[in-house]
Amino acid sequence: MAIREWPREERPRERLRFLGPRALTTRELVAVLVGSGGAEASAMDVAEFLLELAGGSVRKLGSLPCAALEGVRGVGGATAARILAAVELGRRAHREQAPVRAPIRGPEDVFSLMASRLRDLHQEEFHALLLNTQHRVLRDVLVTRGILDASLIHPREVFKPAVLESASGVILVHNHPSGDPSPSPEDHAATRQLAEAGRALGIAVLDHVIIGEGSFVSMAGLGLL
Secondary structure (H helix, E strand, C coil): CCCCCCCHHHHHHHHHHHHCHHHCCHHHHHHHHHCCCCCCCCHHHHHHHHHHHCCCCHHHHHHCCHHHHHCCCCCCHHHHHHHHHHHHHHHHHHHHHCCCCCECCCHHHHHHHHHHHHCCCCCCEEEEEEECCCCEEEEEEEEEECCCCHHHCCHHHHHHHHHHCCCCEEEEEEECCCCCCCCCHHHHHHHHHHHHHHHHHCCEEEEEEEECCCCEEECCCCCCC
16 A cells, blocks of 8 residues: 655654654754644744744743744744743653652752752742651742842741641752852842741741752752751
8 A cells, every 4th residue: 555645744743643743853843843834834834943043952942032933934933932842841840750759868859859949940949848757859849930039038938838738848949040050149049048948936947949941059058057
């Protein structure tokens, strides 16, 4: 039986259907999200434009704002939304691979758990991981989002949920969008402030891990806790 010659813009979808997503190139997978393309460019062409915009990086593609994606020829609001949603689903699927309930044995485990969530953000997020006596994560609390300012991080936002969860310890985590995890004076100030509050409440701040691009810094490892 002769193999049907699919139109160029339909081939990725048919290949995915019959061969599975793993058989497709990154460009073909993006083309599936693009859809049918248009009169000026096929889905494969639009996928190529998008990957060029992101320097070939799927992670970077998913961290671009909608407006940047919509600036690509052949990409409208719906297509931009599909692409960002798909990359975010990939991030969440990656996080599910890590056993969230596994004990946290050191900053490497914190990085493994939180890096995919924080490393591509364009602004800082400050989290508190609440741990039980076995150092298993009870809850991940988003404390603040935006430029880190120790004066804006109220200990109540960290330790109220810690008390409600009967947490025995807390690990602070935040990202540096610059990619450089070196601690700033504000990082030092926030660490001292929250560690002192934890001592007063009998809930230890075990570490403050700063996540960058592919690396991290542990404040405990620096002897600051």
